[in-house]
Amino acid sequence: MxxxxxxxxxxxxxxxxxxxxxxxxxxxxxxxxxxxxxxxxxxxxxxxxxxxxxxxxxxxxxxxxxxxxxxxxxxxxxxxxxxxxxxEDFGDARVNPVLAEDPGAEHEIYAAAVDLLAALHQHPPADVPPYSEAEYLREARLFPDWYLPAVGLVEASGHDAAWAPLWPALFTHPPVLVLRDYHADNLMLLDRPGHQRLGLLDFQDALAGHPAYDLASLLQDIRRTVSPELEAAMLARYVAARPELDEAAFRTAYAILAAQRNIKILGVFTRLYVRDGKPAYPLYHPRLWQMVNANLEHPALAPVKAWFDTHVPASARHGVEVPA
Incomplete structure (x- = not known):
């Protein structure tokens, strides 16, 4: 380069x-x-x-x-x-490769990442655009716009209507600064006295939105496995750190945002391959589908699950094939 x-x-x-x-x-x-x-x-x-x-x-x-x-x-x-x-140079200690070498540090590092979010969310958001219903829908539409044609399916009707009942649940809490790509590959372990232990990367697309979004990004990581036990523990840790939240509403929004994000990324990664010629990204499709299929089982996702069950057969839920 x-x-x-x-x-x-x-x-x-x-x-x-x-x-x-x-x-x-x-x-x-x-x-x-x-x-x-x-x-x-x-x-x-x-x-x-x-x-x-x-x-x-x-x-x-x-x-x-x-x-x-x-x-x-x-x-x-x-x-x-x-x-x-x-x-500034934050070094080379990205959390993902660090944990590959030292998996025993996982709970401690994830706890620090969750605590960082809870602390950040105590502050009003910066002067950034809102994470609006229109933006959530635009992102969700990346799936039918890019993924469906790449696997030989035509766009089916009813997509936007399936999501419509879910959006109100994402506006039940005061907005916070949503970094939008908060996960182990964008967190750095720092050795800087007087500073936060974790350094933040890739935040230029931040919006003012629901506090569950970055938590879902962290705990349903595309590139590394977070066990269901760790996900549950860290979700509970965040909720405990912010007792002022409506826990039931927060958990519902978490489920919706995890699904919306993972479905969006199926479309984004397809676009990176089809439009931009980056063949590595469809390799994540099978893992994404595992998460999406699990996401869709949450009761709050029932309308979206019905749309997927009708229009996206199991044979199309493996990913885009990349020629060898």
């Missing part, structure tokens, strides 16, 4: 001339990341092409989180016209 044009001049202008630049793992967006090292100093260079990515929300939400005392990488320098941002 070659650094973008202008990297050398950008680094020179901000005191990093002559630094080594090497690639880091990217994500599902058009953003790319590089580690910049100069002597004992290190930073992360984010390349976010301005014609494809608007980095202003990332910077604003990161600043908001930092002001509240949460650890989000802060910008050391930025040139938004080029789409270049130099960020």
């Amino acid at each position: 070659i650094p973008p044009p202008g990297t050398g001049a950008f680094l020179n202008a901000h005191g990093w001339g002559g630094a080594a630049v090497r690639p880091l793992a990217g994500d599902a967006s058009f953003r790319r990341y590089f580690r910049v090292t100069l002597g004992t100093r290190s930073a992360v260079l984010m390349d976010a092409p301005p014609d494809k990515e608007d980095s202003r929300p990332f910077l604003a939400i990161g600043k908001h989180l930092d002001t509240l005392g949460f650890s989000a990488p802060q910008a050391m320098a930025a040139d938004l016209e080029q789409g270049l941002i130099l960020l």
